[in-house]
Amino acid sequence: MENDVCSLIRERIVNLDYQPGDPLNEAKLAEELQVSRTPIREALIRLSSEKLVTIIPNSGARVSEINLHDFKALIEIRLILERGAVRMAALKANKDQIHRLEKLNMKVKQADYEDLSAMLNYDVEFHKIIREIANNIYLSDYLSIVMNQFIRIEKIVSYKPVVFQADLPKFIQALKRKDPDQTEKLIEHHLENIVKRVENYIKTI
Numbered sequence: 001m002e003n004d005v006c007s008l009i010r011e012r013i014v015n016l017d018y019q020p021g022d023p024l025n026e027a028k029l030a031e032e033l034q035v036s037r038t039p040i041r042e043a044l045i046r047l048s049s050e051k052l053v054t055i056i057p058n059s060g061a062r063v064s065e066i067n068l069h070d071f072k073a074l075i076e077i078r079l080i081l082e083r084g085a086v087r088m089a090a091l092k093a094n095k096d097q098i099h100r101l102e103k104l105n106m107k108v109k110q111a112d113y114e115d116l117s118a119m120l121n122y123d124v125e126f127h128k129i130i131r132e133i134a135n136n137i138y139l140s141d142y143l144s145i146v147m148n149q150f151i152r153i154e155k156i157v158s159y160k161p162v163v164f165q166a167d168l169p170k171f172i173q174a175l176k177r178k179d180p181d182q183t184e185k186l187i188e189h190h191l192e193n194i195v196k197r198v199e200n201y202i203k204t205i
């Protein structure tokens with residue numbers, strides 16, 4: 001139950017259904033999700049460790065703010081984790097896992113590239129598959145936490161992963177060749193686009 005409650009609140013925060021700064025009242029959440037206050041409290045504590053919730057003593061919990069000016073630190077840690085994930089994936093990927101990426105690539109080819117939500121969802125799915133292929137629970141957990149922060153930022157800045165359509169087939173070929181150096185170069189290129197988009201957005205605020 002606790003995991004279900006936590007997953008649901010996390011999803012709503014990441015998708016901006018709960019906006020940065022919104023109060024998270026235990027009683028209201030318990031009534032809304034039809035559970036007791038205990039799993040709500042435990043979920044909020046867990047989400048605070050993921051930097052998605054801020055708990056203020058004697059005041060309650062709020063959805064954590066998004067500080068775009070701290071983005072540099074966030075991209076630094078994401079690059080470290082993503083490089084490790086794609087290198088592991090290149091060495092571990094089997095035919096079934098590569099086939100999953102090929103099926104995703106077919107969806108991307110048929111998608112409306114102007115649909116920001118759909119393209120972002122495909123990008124998220126790609127990174128999830130890579131984490132699963134890497135098959136390292138510690139790396140996966142930390143990268144998931146970082147990715148959730150990125151998804152919030154990407155939605156705030158209306159990011160569209162335009163290089164994703166071109167990079168995905170290259171990733172698949174690199175995995176087939178078991179080429180960790182190439183996958184690392186590709187993930188760096190893949191992340192350059194979001195960095196530029198956020199930097200340009202920051203200049204306007």
